[in-house]
Amino acid sequence: xxxxxxDNILSRRSIRRYSERxxxxxALETMLKAAMSAPSAxxxxxxxxxxxxxxxxxxxxxxxxxxxxxxxxxxxxxxVCGDLRELPAPYFWQQDCAAATQNILLAANALGIGSVWIxxxxxxxxxxKVQELLGIPGDIKPFSIISLGYPSEGKGPSNRFAPERIxxxxx
Numbered sequence: 453x454x455x456x457x458x459d460n461i462l463s464r465r466s467i468r469r470y471s472e473r474x475x476x477x478x479a480l481e482t483m484l485k486a487a488m489s490a491p492s493a494x495x496x497x498x499x500x501x502x503x504x505x506x507x508x509x510x511x512x513x514x515x516x517x518x519x520x521x522x523x524x525x526x527x528x529x530x531x532v533c534g535d536l537r538e539l540p541a542p543y544f545w546q547q548d549c550a551a552a553t554q555n556i557l558l559a560a561n562a563l564g565i566g567s568v569w570i571x572x573x574x575x576x577x578x579x580x581k582v583q584e585l586l587g588i589p590g591d592i593k594p595f596s597i598i599s600l601g602y603p604s605e606g607k608g609p610s611n612r613f614a615p616e617r618i619x620x621x622x623x
Contacts, residue, residue, distance in 0.1 A: 485559075
């Protein structure tokens with residue numbers, strides 16, 4: 453029961469090499485639906501998304517973001533943003549956007565699409581550069597960029613389970 457979901461979680465890996473095959477609109481929509489199904493503090497759903505499939509834009513991000521070189525090969529990316537206007541729980545938008553980001557990564561893996569979580573927030577210079585590049589208003593904060601592409605590399609599951617990190621009923 454639930455083994456497909458567990459297998460998807462345990463098999464997800466960061467994939468940085470992609471084929472030239474474009475990401476279909478239906479796959480992008482599925483990933484965005486998964487993102488918007490993430491848990492959210494006070495159900496505030498502070499997320500907004502920018503889908504990038506323009507080669508010129510994808511290629512310009514590594515000019516200022518040192519950990520985004522995989523975008524040179526990626527046929528698409530999704531920028532997860534936090535909409536900071538009128539939030540009932542303003543201190544939790546980062547957690548909500550992290551959950552949305554993780555859901556995109558898991559949905560991509562389930563669809564056979566490789567992905568990488570590229571951090572943006574809280575690095576103010578990266579936030580500003582992404583806002584400028586994409587014309588994002590100041591009260592919308594880019595949180596992460598997710599590089600997407602059909603894999604041209606294979607990676608097996610990694611075992612990160614570490615029992616020594618687990619404590620019960622206290623430290």
